[in-house]
Amino acid sequence: MFMRSYTSPRPLADEWDWQLSGTCRDTDPALFYDDTNERGSRRAKRESSAKLVCARCPVVQRCLVHAIQTGEPHGIWGGMTATERESLRKSRTEPLISAAASSPE
Numbered sequence: 001m002f003m004r005s006y007t008s009p010r011p012l013a014d015e016w017d018w019q020l021s022g023t024c025r026d027t028d029p030a031l032f033y034d035d036t037n038e039r040g041s042r043r044a045k046r047e048s049s050a051k052l053v054c055a056r057c058p059v060v061q062r063c064l065v066h067a068i069q070t071g072e073p074h075g076i077w078g079g080m081t082a083t084e085r086e087s088l089r090k091s092r093t094e095p096l097i098s099a100a101a102s103s104p105e
């Protein structure tokens with residue numbers, strides 16, 4: 001008889017509870033997300049303001065890891081823009097990918 005072994009899924013609250021401690025909970029979400037017409041200095045000013053909120057957030061590391069792991073494509077998460085997170089993700093994984101591709105099997 002075929003027996004499957006299951007591990008109990010972690011409670012979803014464990015995955016998301018960190019968000020309850022985010023400093024941004026008391027901040028207008030619009031500060032963290034651009035609108036489609038936003039450019040230049042206006043955008044830079046908003047992003048800087050959002051990053052200041054993240055800088056005093058107790059869960060900034062957890063937030064950044066979450067955004068990178070999920071490929072969050074929008075907004076300021078963990079004190080970084082989507083472009084900055086993508087650069088960080090590439091800088092950490094591309095050397096590993098290149099090394100794996102060039103190593104003999």
Ligand code: SF4
Binds near residue numbers: 019021054064076
């Ligand atoms: S790091 Fe920034 S976006 Fe993430 S929870 Fe904290 S304040 Fe919010």
